Amino acid sequence: MHVARLPVEDDFEAWRGAARDLALAGIPAEAVIWQIGAQREDLFGGETAETRPAVQSFSVPRPFLDLARSVVCHVDRERFALLYTMLLRVRDQPGLIEDRTDPLLRRLEIMAKEVRRDIHKMRAFLRFREIEGERGARFVAWFEPTHHIVRANAAFFVNRFASMRWSILTPDVSLHWDGERLREGPGAARADAPEGDPVEETWKTYYASIFNPARVKIGTMLKEMPRRYWKNMPETALVPGLIAGAQARETAMVAASRVERGGNAVAAWDALREEALECTRCPLFKDATQTVFGEGPIDAALMFVGEQPGDQEDLAGRPFVGPAGQMFDRAMEEAGLDRARVYVTNAVKHFKYEQRGKRRIHAKPNAGEIQACRWWIEQERDLVRPKVVVALGATAARSVFGKAVTITNVRGRAHPLTDGAEAWVTIHPSFLLRIQDRGEADAEYDRFVADLRQVQARVAALV
Template identity: 70%
Template sequence: GDASTPAPVPGQTALSVPRAFVDLARSAALHRDPQRFALLYTLLIRLRTQPKLMEDRADPLLRRLDQLAKQVRRDIHKMRAFLRFREIDDDGQPRYVAWFEPEHHIVRHNAGFFVDRFAGMRWSILTPEVSIHWDGRALSEGPGASKADAPEGDPTEEVWKTYYASIFNPARVKIGAMLKEMPKKYWKNMPETALVPGLIAGAQARESGMVATAETRSRAIGGNIEAAWAALRDEAMHCTRCHLYRHATQTVFGEGPLSATMMFVGEQPGDHEDLAGHPFVGPAGQVFDQALAQAGIDRAETYVTNAVKHFKFEARGKRRIHAKPNAGEIEACRWWIEQEQMLLKPRVTVALGATAARSLFGRVVTIGRERGRELALPDGGGSAWITVHPSYLLRLPDEAAKQAEFARFVDDLRAAHALVA
C-alpha cells in the first residue's frame, strides 16, 4: 500500500545516517516503483529515533526496500550480461549499437561500466527512456529510442552462435535455472538465444543417455547443502570484495555436482568464460577437457571453479587481453574457495597453476617444486595435487614440447584421480 510519510521533527535539520542506509538508498532510488522516495523518506525519519533500525531485518519497511534494491541490482546485472552490440558503418568508421529494455532506471548508473569495458570502441546504447553514446573520449546522453532504431544483426553474430553452440554442455544445463538467470524477455535481443530451444531438446536426449550409463554416486548430498550452495552462488553474483567486478560481465562461479570427490581450481575466467558465465569453456577449457578424457576422468562428475571469480583484463580496442590477478585480488577471492571447499569436502583438490595453488595454500607456491605429489591442504581440507594450468600448454611455441607437456599434464590428472579411487 501507500507509504505513510511522517512529518520531520521541527527545528532539526542535520541527520547522520548509517552507511547501510546510503547504500540501500542508492539502489532503491533507481527502482520504477513510484513509492520508492516516500518509502526511503519514511525510513530516514524513523532512523532519527531508531538509530539501530538498519539492523532489524524483520522490519516490514526495510524488507520492502531491500526487495526494491535487490531487483535493481538484478536488473543492473542483466543489462551487463545480456546487452549485445551490433556493428554499423558510421561515415566509414565502425560504430556499435545496442538495444536494451531495462525494468528500472539503471541506464545512467551502468554507463560507467560500459565506458570502462569498451573504452576503445565508439558505441551507443538505446533504451525506451534514454540513450547514451560514447565517442572514445566523452559520454553523451540523448532521448529515448525504439527498437527500430537499432540494427537487426551483423556478420559477427554467426561466429558468436557457433561459439555458443560449441560450449553448450548437456551435463551442466538446468533448464529451470537457465530460464531464471536468462528470462525469455531478453532473448529477442541476443543472437545466440535463437539456438536455445534446439540445444535444450538435444541436451535432454544426451543427458538421458549419460544418466543411464552413470554409476551410482557413493555419497549423497542433502538438500540443505544444495540450498547453502545456491545461496552462496547467489551471493557471489553481487560480489564486490575487489575492484574486478566493475569491469567483468558477471561472476563466474564453480560448477559441478556437490557430491564430487574431485575439485579443480583454475586461475580466473577468461574472455569466453566471462561472456558465457561458465568456467573452462574457452581454448584452455578445450585442452582441459581433452586431458580429462585421456586421464579417464568424467568432467560431469567433478567440480570446476576458479581462484578468482571475475575476469581481469586489459582492453585493446574490441579485444580483452588476459591480465594476471595480483596478490590482493587472489586474497580477496579466497573466501569463496574456502566456502566451496567446506560445502563439497572433496577428497582431492587439483590446483591448476600457481594462482590456484596460492589461493588454496595462502602462500606463494612454486609449481616445479610441489608438482607431482600429494599434499595436505590447510585446516584439514583434504588432499591437494598441483599441476600446470592448461593455458600454459597453449603458450608453448614448440610442437614437440607441447605434446610432451600435455602428456605430463594428463599423467598429473591421472595420478590425482587415483587418490579418490
C-alpha cells in the same frame, strides 16, 4: 505541504540533498510530496517551502545509503517517500537498519534486490550490433529495462567497452560513447536499433562450442531472462537444442555405464560430478561456497539422501561432515551399517542459508530448488543403482518421490520406485539436534537407530 522536486527519476544525489534539508528542517514524511522534473504537482500541494535547518548535518548508517542508492532506481512511485520515512527512522534509531523483521525495511530491500537484478540483466543480456557510419564502425544496442538503471550501469559499459564507439538505446534515455566522452540523449524506439550483423554467425558458433548444460535450466532461464530479451540475443535460439543434445549425451553416458560397471561407471560418475560443480540450475549457487556432490562406492546397495549441505559441508565440499553428520555416523554404527559401504548425497547440492551477523543459519530449500536438483539425484541413482534408497527428512522424501509427503505417513515401510529400488523414509539427523527435552531426544534417537536397523536388514535380504 512541501513539494520536493527532483530533476530526473534516478537522481540519488538530488534526493539525498532534498531529504537531508527536509529532515534538518523537521519536516515529517507525511508533509512531503515528491515530484520529478516538470510533472504536474499534486492537486493539494503547494510550492516547496523554504527550509531553514536548525543544525547543519546528521549521520545515518552507511548500509542505509547503499540501500537508498539502489531503491531510487526503482519504478515504484512511492520510493522517495518510503526512503524519506526510513531516513527519519534510522536517524533516530541507527540499529533499525539491521532489523530484517521491520516491514518497511523489508519492502525497501525487496525493491533494491529487484533493481540489482535488473542491472545484472542489462549486463548479461544486452547485445551490441555493428553498423557502418561516416566515422567508421559503431556498435548499437537496444535494451528495455524494467527500472531506471541505465545511468547506474553506464560506468560498467564504459569500462568494459572503452575502446569501442557505441550507443545504448532504451525507451527512456540513450547513452553514447565516442571513446573519450559519454553523452546522454533522449529515449529511442526499437526500430532505431539494427536487427543483426555478420559477426552473429561467428558468435553463435563460439557459443555452441563453449555451452555448458550444467549452467542452464530452461525454467530458470525463462524466469531470469524474460522473452523481450531473447530477440536481442542471437545465441538464445540455440539454447533448447543445445540443452536437449547435451542431456541426451549425459543420459547415454550413464546408460552405457550399466553395460560395463567397472571403469565406465566411475568415469561417468566423475564426469557427472564435474558438471555438477558448475551447476547454476537454481540461484543457490550464487551464495554457496561450492557444490557438495554425493560420495561413496559407485556400486553401493544402499543410498542415503539428505536435505542439503550445512555450513561445514559447504566449506568442506563433502556431505554429512557437520554436527548432523556426526549424529548420522553414530546412529549408523549402532545400527550395524558401515558408512564406507553406502552412498551418501543430498537432495539439494548447494547450501541455502540466512546471514545473521557472522553466522550462516540453515534455510529450508523450496520446491523449485528441490526440483532443479532432481536431475543430479536421478543421474546418481542411475549410476549407483542402489537396492534401497533412504530419504532423510521431508525435503529428501520430496526429491525421491517427486512430490511432498508426510514422514509419519510413510515412515517404517518400503515404497517401490519406478527403477525397481525400494525407498524408505525416516527423520533427518539434524532433527535430533533440535530436540530440547533430553528424554524425548533419547527416545527419538532410539527410533532413528531402529529405522536404520530395519533398512540394514532389508538390504541384506535383497543383496
